[in-house]
Amino acid sequence: MTITLFLLILIVAIAFYFISIFNRLKTIQANIKSSIQEIGNQLKRQMLLLPNAATAVKNQKTFEKDIYKMLTDARKGVAEAMDTNNTGKIDQSQEMVSKALGSIKVVLESNPELKTAEISKQYLSELSDTSDKLMYSRRTLIDLTRDYNTIINTIPSGWVASFMGFKEEKGLDTPVTGEHLTVTEDETKKPNLDIG
Amino acid sequence: MLNVYEQVSINKTRSVIVIALFITFVLGVSYLITYTLDLDPSIIMGAFIFSTFSAIGSYFFGDKIVLGLNGAREAQRKEFFNYYTVTENLSLASQIPVPKMYVIDSPALNAFATGRDPQHAVICVTTGLLEKLSRTQLEGVIAHELSHVVNYDIRLMMLVSILVGSLSILSDLLLRGHARSRNRNRSSGMLALVGFILILFSPLIAQLIQLALSRQREFLADASGVKLTRQPSGLIEALTIIATDPNHLQNAAPSTAPLFISNPFKGQTIATLFSTHPPIEQRIATLQKML
Numbered sequence: 001m002t003i004t005l006f007l008l009i010l011i012v013a014i015a016f017y018f019i020s021i022f023n024r025l026k027t028i029q030a031n032i033k034s035s036i037q038e039i040g041n042q043l044k045r046q047m048l049l050l051p052n053a054a055t056a057v058k059n060q061k062t063f064e065k066d067i068y069k070m071l072t073d074a075r076k077g078v079a080e081a082m083d084t085n086n087t088g089k090i091d092q093s094q095e096m097v098s099k100a101l102g103s104i105k106v107v108l109e110s111n112p113e114l115k116t117a118e119i120s121k122q123y124l125s126e127l128s129d130t131s132d133k134l135m136y137s138r139r140t141l142i143d144l145t146r147d148y149n150t151i152i153n154t155i156p157s158g159w160v161a162s163f164m165g166f167k168e169e170k171g172l173d174t175p176v177t178g179e180h181l182t183v184t185e186d187e188t189k190k191p192n193l194d195i196g
Numbered sequence: 197m198l199n200v201y202e203q204v205s206i207n208k209t210r211s212v213i214v215i216a217l218f219i220t221f222v223l224g225v226s227y228l229i230t231y232t233l234d235l236d237p238s239i240i241m242g243a244f245i246f247s248t249f250s251a252i253g254s255y256f257f258g259d260k261i262v263l264g265l266n267g268a269r270e271a272q273r274k275e276f277f278n279y280y281t282v283t284e285n286l287s288l289a290s291q292i293p294v295p296k297m298y299v300i301d302s303p304a305l306n307a308f309a310t311g312r313d314p315q316h317a318v319i320c321v322t323t324g325l326l327e328k329l330s331r332t333q334l335e336g337v338i339a340h341e342l343s344h345v346v347n348y349d350i351r352l353m354m355l356v357s358i359l360v361g362s363l364s365i366l367s368d369l370l371l372r373g374h375a376r377s378r379n380r381n382r383s384s385g386m387l388a389l390v391g392f393i394l395i396l397f398s399p400l401i402a403q404l405i406q407l408a409l410s411r412q413r414e415f416l417a418d419a420s421g422v423k424l425t426r427q428p429s430g431l432i433e434a435l436t437i438i439a440t441d442p443n444h445l446q447n448a449a450p451s452t453a454p455l456f457i458s459n460p461f462k463g464q465t466i467a468t469l470f471s472t473h474p475p476i477e478q479r480i481a482t483l484q485k486m487l
Contacts, residue, residue: 031291038288122277129281136289143291 021151021160028148032169035144038137046130053123060120074100138172145171200347203416207348211355215251218359222247225393233389251359258354259311259318265449268298268320278331282338283319289424290342295319299326304443308455309341310354317345324443329434336431339421340457347420349413356409357452363397409454411474418479419486428486435483439476 077093148169152161226243229235254261273280280297287294295309295317303324311317319341329337344350422428438458445460453460459473 125277129277129285132281132285133288136285139289140291143289 018160018164021157022164025148025151025161025166028144028151029169032141032144032148032171035137035141039134039141042130042134042137046127046134049123049127049130053120053127056120056123060117070100142172145169200420203347203349207352211348211352214352214355214359215255218251218363219244219247221363221397225390225397228393229390251355254355254358255312258358259316261358262308262310262354262449262452262455263298263318263320265452266300266320266445268300271297271299276326278334279321279326279338282331282335283342286335286339286342286424290346292317292342292346295342295345299323300445302443302445304445304460305329305438305441305458306445306448306460307337307341307457308452309344309350310455311345311350312354313348313351314345317350319345322445324441325438328437328441332427332430333434333437334430335425336421336427336434337457339424340417340431341421342424343417343420344413347416349417353409353455357454360451362451414457414474414479415482418483422483422486428483432480432483432487435476435480439480 074093074097077096078090081089081093149171151157152166152168222243223240226240230237230239271279276297276299279299283297284294292314295311295314296319298318298320300306300320300322302322304322305325305328307319307321307325309317309319319338321337325337326334344353418431421431425431435458445456448456448460454473456473458476
């Protein structure tokens with residue numbers, strides 16, 4: 001009597017262990033799936049942001065080029081006039097300067113591109129945030145896969161997993177050999193950045 | 197070192213102990229007063245109802261109390277882009293829902309997290325911190341706060357700061373009120389007695405806070421924060437900037453001090469009572485070993 005009771009309890013305990021391992025692995029599998037989808041989601045966002053960011057930066061560049069051209073023209077005029085010491089020319093160049101300044105003002109006031117710098121800055125920070133999000137969702141995938149594979153490959157949970165046909169998850173597919181695992185002689189040297 | 201599941205279960209157990217001790221303490225004090233002054237025993241019943249309700253209240257609305265005490269307002273994505281997105285990213289990495297985000301308008305550099313569990317968590321930083329720190333440094337600070345969220349430090353620290361902290365402040369108020377009042381009638385005398393008893397117990401209360409919130413907690417949060425960002429330098433730089441900043445968080449509520457990432461009352465007398473923070477230099481040194 002006591003032996004049958006003992007066996008019954010043992011069987012129930014083992015059944016509970018099987019169920020708990022099964023549910024845990026299934027939960028992690030679902031999380032792995034969602035983390036992969038999250039990576040896709042962020043990649044999509046990146047694709048949508050990129051052309052907008054490119055346009056914004058391009059706009060800003062042409063806008064800045066125009067203003068710089070006006071300013072350098074005016075400055076050149078002033079320098080020439082100073083050299084010649086001709087009062088007429090000085091007046092003329094003065095006029096050029098005020099004209100340039102005036103048109104810059106007009107550009108700044110009337111042109112919606114006045115905010116180009118801010119807009120492209122915003123797009124660039126959105127982009128860098130998206131790449132952060134990509135990195136962190138890959139991190140999630142890596143962490144989840146590690147937890148999953150640990151359960152599968154350690155005993156006794158591994159026995160249960162193989163009995164129920166769970167296979168190892170790949171996670172972030174990274175080549176196990178190659179250049180990213182070796183350090184060359186050149187890479188050990190102190191970096192010398194030439195910013196020109 | 198403890199793993200995160202052990203930390204969670206320790207914090208949950210300690211939260212229950214804090215509530216039980218609080219109710220017992222209030223009951224004990226009210227019994228003492230009723231007994232010595234020969235008052236109506238219904239006071240004890242009142243004290244029991246009062247302490248139970250304040251325990252339940254601080255469990256469910258503690259985050260709002262803490263935020264209100266410190267004058268925080270909700271943060272918008274547009275206004276605080278870095279803060280908002282960094283918190284989103286790090287909660288993604290730590291696999292918790294994105295907590296509610298708040299800011300305190302102050303030039304001081306500080307941050308805290310509170311709430312009863314990761315599903316009801318709040319993160320709060322000062323605007324000064326958002327202005328002075330770069331994105332990477334901010335990531336270090338937010339990762340530290342999210343670690344407090346993940347391992348249920350927030351629940352314990354919230355209960356301790358509201359329940360236990362309020363007792364010591366109450367005693368201070370009662371005693372000072374008695375010393376100031378000219379006509380010392382019976383009721384003010386009784387309040388002073390309550391204050392006096394609380395003062396007698398205040399070393400015990402302080403000891404309790406110390407026990408509940410061991411200094412290890414901040415080191416643990418630093419370490420698990422770094423495990424999230426994989427970048428100790430961000431938090432090291434942030435802590436260095438925080439340590440050298442002269443601004444104090446003027447309107448911080450004293451009892452909520454243990455919640456903050458760095459003691460908001462550094463160098464002030466009240467700091468000794470709530471000295472649950474290890475010196476920042478020590479934390480930086482520990483982090484530097486991880487580099």
